Amino acid sequence: MNKKIIFFFIAVLWVIVVAAMIISKQSILRKGKAVLLETLPVDPRDLLRGDYVILRYKISTLDLDQVKSEKPYYKTGEVIYVRLExxxxxxxATAVEVKRSADSGIYIRGKxxxxxxxxxxxxxxxxxYFVPEGEGREIERNIRREKSSVxxxxxxxxxxNALIKKVYIDKNS
Amino acid sequence: MIFGLVFWLLVIYFVARGFSSRRRRGYRWLQRELPSWEQKNIINAEQGDAILSLYKLKRIEPRRKMDMVKVLTLIGAIFVGVGVIFFVASNWQRIPAPIKTILIMSVTIFTLYMGYLFSYQKEGFVYLGKSLLLLASLFWGGTIALIGQIYNIPTSQNWFIMLLWAFPIVPIAIFFDNAYVHILASALFLIWNFLYTVNNSVANYYYPIIIFLFMLPTARKLLISRRINIIGLLVASLYCCFYKYEWLSLLVSVGLLIYYLIQREEFVYLYASSLSFIFWTITFFTVRKIHPNFYFFIPIEIILYLTYKDKIRENLIMCLVGLLVWLNLSIYSFCLAFGYKFNVINFIVMQSLAGMVIYIIGIISKNREYVFSEIYKVFGYLVTFVCTYLLSFQAMIELRAQVGLNNVYLAVCSFLIGIMALLVTNEARKGYFENKAVRLELFALASALLVNLILLASPSVLTCTLAANAVLVIFAIINIFLGVELKMSSIFTAGTVIFALFIITRYIDVGWKLKEKSLFFIVGGLIISSLGIFLEKQRRKVIERMKQNE
Structure with a gap:
């Protein structure tokens, strides 16, 4: 096969992959509804992408007695939709559903x-949530000392589908 | 079960290492020497080819001198690529994200173009071109990582980043025939499979399919890539034992076997397939518990046939281990089905008896001059010796007194003893056991058998401890006698090693209970050093005498 064609094929493929990634994420940001969520973070490091903060939300742990649920038990890895109000x-979170309802409410997809x-x-x-090098530890330290909330x-x-739009780090003191 | 698995993996490692390294060293020497014999007209090229084909060897190409330009451009490309990935990781926010994306993407495409240009358009810069293509592939990884960072793709989806990095660089590896990128893609696919399995708890059937359909067929000339992909497949098969994906494990095993049937000169596919089938039978057990895996006999028979047909000695060890693992898992399935508790002493006694059966097969093979007799003998000997050694510890015997006997193990032990009796009487009837050395070997086996019977029959800790220790001494003495009889220093040395091991472990067994630990170590050290000097002197003397008698 002609090497020139292969070069163009690879270059176009790479551009398409990058464009597809960007478009899919941008479409969520453009068309989606913004919701403010409360978190509890800690900070590790990813080899490829640097410092990041692990975000654990209040909606990450649900009490099935407190929210409306279709079933009493869910399998690990099962896809669910959580209604947010x-x-x-x-x-x-107010309800957990296996299939998204047709109503106009806000449902976040989770596993x-x-x-x-x-x-x-x-x-x-x-x-x-990826942060500039070294900042992850500082955020974590502040939260531990209750100097800021995220x-x-x-x-x-x-x-x-959900995507982080902005992270607010409020200094308490 | 984990104890059993670790035990058999250690047996595989030591036996295979012993055989393969000795054999490979000899073959490498032959491959290196052959061209010089041809140059000196001792043999001609046809005779050289005939010698090589006898051992299924290929001619080795004369070693090329290391090309400094090639090495430096490669190291340079790796450094720059890793530097860019670290730059992305630092998440420098002075440049806005869209500009960073456009910048890195442009540099990536430009590097890809330069790699193509130097590889195919400009003459004399092939290595630079190859290194630039590798650099473009590393930049591509940086680009994907950057987009993942901008959109905060969670680390639990790092497998997705790896997949998006690996897949688009495969065309460079295949169509531009770039070995470096092939290695990188193979390693990325391996990491992808690991992360995917760990994060999603789902069997990843795509990984073996990609490797079998794209990576292995294009890695025929790329040894490192081939090894990485085979290791990746074995790791995937090993996961199945823990995640209970029996079909995935079967797919990997069968795929590797098919590859061996296509490329018969690549023994590594058969080794990997045999190991993968062992993982499969373990997975089968973890999934179905009370159902023994009788289907295992189909692949093991095919593998045994190929092992004998292509005379692959090392793989016979793998087959023997596979059969023993299968036997143990099947017994455990029966124990679960009939509600018997696992019993470590019964387990070790059964391994020991199985080792004896294998050893007797080795003796018979040697008498009848069949191939691989020494593999059976060494493997059987090692298994029986290790089990007897473990049984000689007082703590083990005390366990026997506590847990009693398990009827399923007893039935299998009786069956193995029956097989031994049948084999030995049949051979004795034909007069194969007239040889003094063979009689000595049988005597050692009979002593080990006696200890196993005592262990099964007697609940007395003292009797069992004495019997197990006595048989170790008998093992040592018979090895020394056999070494002298057969004039083989290795067997003689094994005897002295067993004797030294016996003294040391008994000292630790008894002395560790003493309150004064400092005295234990000082006296122990002096005893062991003196014993070492004494045994070494005696060993040298006897070996010297053996040489003089020759």
Whole structure:
């Protein structure tokens, strides 16, 4: 095969992959609804992408007695939709569904991490937030000393896909 | 079960290492020497080819001198590529994200173009071109990592980043025939499979399919890539034992076997397939528990046939281990089905008896001049010796008194003893056991068998401890006698090693209970050093005498 054609094929393929990644994420940011979520973070490091903060949300652990649920038990890895409703400052989970309802409410798509008795651990794919080198530790230190709190503005599209739009680090003192 | 798995993996390692390294060293020497014999007209080229084909060897190409330009451009490309990835990781926010993306993407495409240009358009810069293509592939990884960072793709989806890095560089590896990129892609696919399995808890069937369909067929001339992919497949098969993916493990095993049937000169496919089938049978057990895996006999028979047909000595060890693992898992399945508790002493006694059966097969093979007799003998000997050695510890025997006997193990032990009796009487009837050395070997086996019977029958700790220790001494003495009889220093040395091991472990067994630990170490050290000097002197003397008698 002609090497020139192969070169163009690879270059075009790479551009398409990058463009597809960017477009899919941008579409969530553009069309989605913004929700403010309360978090509890810690900080590790990723080899490829540097420092990041692990974000654990209040909606990451659901009490099945407190939220409306279709089933009493969910399998690990099962895809679920969690209905979010605004409560004071933050959005909170009110229902768990296996298939997204047709109503106009905000549903965030998640995967079941664990289900123990009535406690449901959910992963939404917005648990990592990448920060400039060295900042992760500082954020973590401040939170431990209760000097700051971290809240996340996430965007959820009509299919339930979520993306972090902004992270608010409020200094308490 | 983990104890059993670790035990058999150690047996494989030591036996295979012993055989393969000795054999390979000899073959490498032959491959290196042959061209010089041809140059000196001792043999002609046809005779050289005939010698090589006898051992299924290929001619080795004369070693090329290291090309400094090639090495430096390669190291330079790796450094720059890693530097860019670190730059992305530092998440420098003075440049806005869109500009960073456009910048890195442009540099990546430009590097790819330069790599193509130097590889195919400008003459004399092939290595520079290859290194630039590797650099472009590393930049590509940086680009994907940057986009993942900008959109905060969670670390639990790092497998996705790896896949997006690996897949688009495969065309460079295949169509531009770039070995470096092939190695990089192979390693990335391996990491992808690991991260995917760990994060999603789902069997990744795509990995073996990609490797079998794209990576292995294009790695025929690339040894490192081939090894990485085979290791990746074996790791994938090993995961299955823990994640219970029996079909994935079977797919990997069968795929490797098919590859061996296509490329018969690559023995490594058969080794890997045999090992993978062992992982499969373990996975089968973890999934189905009370159902023994009788299907295992189909692949093991095919592998045994190929092992004998292509005379691959090392793989016979793998087959023997596979059969023993299968036997143990099947017994455990029966124990679970009938509600018997696992019993470590019964387990070790059964291994020891199985080792004896294998050893007797070795003796018979040698008498009848069949191939691989020494593999059976060494393997059987090692298994029986290790089990007898473990049984000689007082703590083990005390366990026997506590847990009693398991009827399933007893039935299998009786069956193995029956097989031994049948084999020995059949051979004795034909007069194969007239040889003094063979009789000595049988005597050692009979002593070990007696200890196993005592262990099964007697609940007395003292009797069992004495019997197990006595048989170790018998093992040592018979090895020394056999060494002198057969004039083989290795067997003689093994005897002295067993004797030294016996003294040391008994000292530790008894002395460790003493309150004064400092005295234990000082006296122990002096005893062991003196014993070492004494045994070494005696060993040298006897070996010297053996040489003089020759």
């Amino acid at each position: 605004p409560r004071d400052k933050f959005w909170e 079941v991490g664990y289900c123990y008795r009535k406690e449901l651990g959910v992963i939404y794919g917005i648990e990592s 809240n996340v503005e996430a965007v959820v599209d009509s299919k339930g």
